[in-house]
Amino acid sequence: VKLLVLPLLPLLAALWMALTSRHGNRLVGRVVIVLAVIVLAVAVLMPAMRVEHLGVLLIENTAMQFDEIGRAALLLFGGLWLTAGLLLTRLPEPGPHPVAVLVAFSGILTLVLAEGSVLIYSGLLVTGYGLYAIMASEPDPQWRRAGRALIVVLVISDLLVFEVLLASASYPGVGLKPYLVVMLMIALILRSGLAPAHVWLPPALVATRTPAALLLVAVPPAAALLAGLRLLPADAEGMRIICLAIGLLGALWAVVVGLSQRSGRATLGYAVLASASVLLLALPASIAAGQELAWLILAMMTTAASAPVIALLHADRMRPLALTIMAVIHALAAIHTSQLATTALPGWAGWLAPLVAISATALLILAGLRSSNDHLREEPESDLWPIAILGVLGCTGLGFAWTMQAPTLAAFLMAPAGLAAGLILYRLLPGKQAPLIAPGDWLGLIERVGSLVIDRVQIVCGQFLPRWRDQFQTGLVGLWRGDFWSNWIERIDLRLQIWSATSVLLLATALGAAYLLM
């Protein structure tokens, strides 16, 4: 019951918010803060447990569990929503829709605590649509392009997860077949913001204010990777290849396009892509015992999410200091993740993982520095609390990961490389007015192809099908008109020439009746 209460609390709060017509940012923020503190307290204080047969949603294997992965995840999401709540209390204009914020919170908590497959599916769905609604309640209309892309990838991903769950429920005890593993991987990649489904994230971050942006940065990749830890089988064939290919290509793409950006938020989108790629590379090595990766997800995602918050700090001294601290935590976590990834990678690819880790940190630094170019949307300066919370959680994640596997000297030596690379790149790259590649890169191409397909289908549905329908309908309605029949019989008469059609029809009727009576 304790575990079931946790995701229900935000839902109850959402219901209350829906019932009250007026609610300012301050109230919404406070409600979110209270709920997030409860979640953090549970993460810190509650022992591991498992609840079976909840009897919700019909499925027999509905169960909830709270283990080390769940603890790390609760810290991550509790921290993110706490930070968002703190920022919301200071937002002067209407913030993200409170129901959306709370529903997404409920969804992510369900996902974290779910063991039964249907609950994980529900968690993924609710989180995805909740994040969409958070984005959609932003005043900047630019969110629409990103929103359209997000909703498409979410729906396709949901359907793939649904099919995988159906198949696994149909053949219990067999385990996931290889093609189902591939489908599940695709589904999780689609909703994680990993390449090639990253196109919505950079434009979304450009269009949203900080409370929404920090959730969009961290929640999709973390949710997808945690679901992967829960659902993917340890010995699945094909998983390593997919992780390797998507991880490496995604990181490469993130570096190429991320460097060509100008705004901090757009660069942050690509930095998140690179960071998520590092984590994806480590996924095959972590399936059997995922605690270490869960803590690393906590460290990397909290530090990535801190970038938009850092941009709100007072510029004099606090912003560079905070950026440096967060970048160091991120660099150490990324290198640690890459070392974890190396254990499952083929020998020839072993050196690539640290390179991806360094590039992720470099891009994050670049994003933080470029944020000074951003025209932030009249958001008030933030105090130190939000960034301190994210920093503490980042350190916690890194610390727990280190307790499971001690850091090597090489990690400490490689970590500064990412920081240095970011600083150098910031100095070297010219401050262009417009990015070489627009945020969202091939989103424009997808939109053009999509609209072409929709236009064609619309022509078929709007012109051809109604024409056929009218012809069919004319014939059918004509069946009840005498003149239609007389014309028809006349035409048969003309064609037969010898017999009158009336006689033929009478004969046919008589034969039919005789047959029935026999």
Place this chain on the structure above:
Amino acid sequence: MITNAWLPVLILATSLVPGLIIFMLPERSVVLRTALNLGGAIVKLLLLVIMMLGVFNGVEYEFRLALVPGLDLVLRADALALMFVNLSAVLWLVTTIYAIGYLEDSPNRSRFFGYFSLCVTATVGLAMSGNLLTFLVFYEALTLTTYPLVVHRGTEIARKAGRVYLAYTLFGGALVLLGTIWLYSLTGTLEFVDRGFLDGLDISPGVLQVIFWLLILGVGVKAALVPMHVWLPQAMVAPAPVSALLHAVAVVKAGAFGIVRIMYDVFGIEFAADLGVTMPLAILAAVTIIYGSTRALFQDDLKRRLAFSTVSQVSYITLGVAIAGPIATIGGMVHLVHQGFMKITLFFCAGNFAETVGVHKVSELAGIGKRMPWTTAAFTVAAFGMIGVPPTAGFISKWYLGLGGLEVGQDWVVLVLAGSSLLNAAYFLPILRTAWFDPPPDKWPAERDFGRKETAWALLLPPLFTGIAALLFGLLASMPWTPLDWVQLIAARKYLP
């Protein structure tokens, strides 16, 4: 037992008698008309509860009236019949409340409510038909009682839609009539029997296949199977309560229910599969599912979009039955109830948008969530149900249909479900996006003032009730006495020895 024999007749009478009295009432007798409507609906529900308890415990309710030697008019309440009667009775009550609010101050209300009651009588009679003859009688009665409701507004468009409606449904009725006569001439019986009555008879399979298609295509007209669906979007000119009734309770569901009856109690599902007719029917249903969803995608008129959605969604029932497995049967039959609640919610909401602010088109719905949050919330729940998002009722249907398809090795069914869900999302999510997140216009096309309320209570409460039910049927599906629980009882009786 006399009570057992007369209970089905009493259930019919609870809507037939008020309906006949209402015809004779003057327009101004609002209170009496309302009392008759609601009183009949409530008494029907009470009787239904008694019968459901009885059927659950194995009691048989049957009324038989000899028409000619060898041919009886039979009313029988088995578990399947009661599921449909229950759906009709509950939604009739809700729709009556809605219609009272919707038609306030409009002309010809006595005529409307009179036919409304007769329509429900025909539906309940069809549900409790104990043989094909009785089914045919009520099937045609349903056509004749719904026609005046379709043309209720009396406009030229309404009359044209009515003509199309009659042309299609009478054509379907003619096919059923032909199939029934042919079947009777071959077998000498038309009684519905669990697992059918044709297996083991010395009849050519080719003839039986022809009879099967005559019957199925005949009822398929009302079930809106492609290409016989054309009447349905055109019948949207009818008032919103009629649309709700046509789509969720009466006509379309009667067609789908007819398919279930013919498959299970005339042919028997195993025998139908042996005849080789189930797979083509499943394919026809799959085509209808995809076709309806695709057409819905490009409709700007909200009710037309919902109508094409019905074309698609009702074929889930046919698909579930045609797959021929116990789990798919559960999925198909439970969707009969779930779709009813979800679709009626959507039509109530569409009616509310039209009546309250004069919005009829999807493109005019921008910001309606701010003006009418409760109606839009109910619409949202029902739309998510149609897509199949957990924990709504639609998810349960799709889950069982998918599982059922995999159970019998028909993996393609899952692809059809996925494709349909994708299309459902494509035509419902933009509505939700524009309703909740786009800024509202400065002035609505035809806004009515309801004070502090978003609309009249009689218009608001029905969609809230059905929307909540659509949510709870999913969330609490595993509890006793839910639609899923009842359908599992039906499937057990149809499949287990």
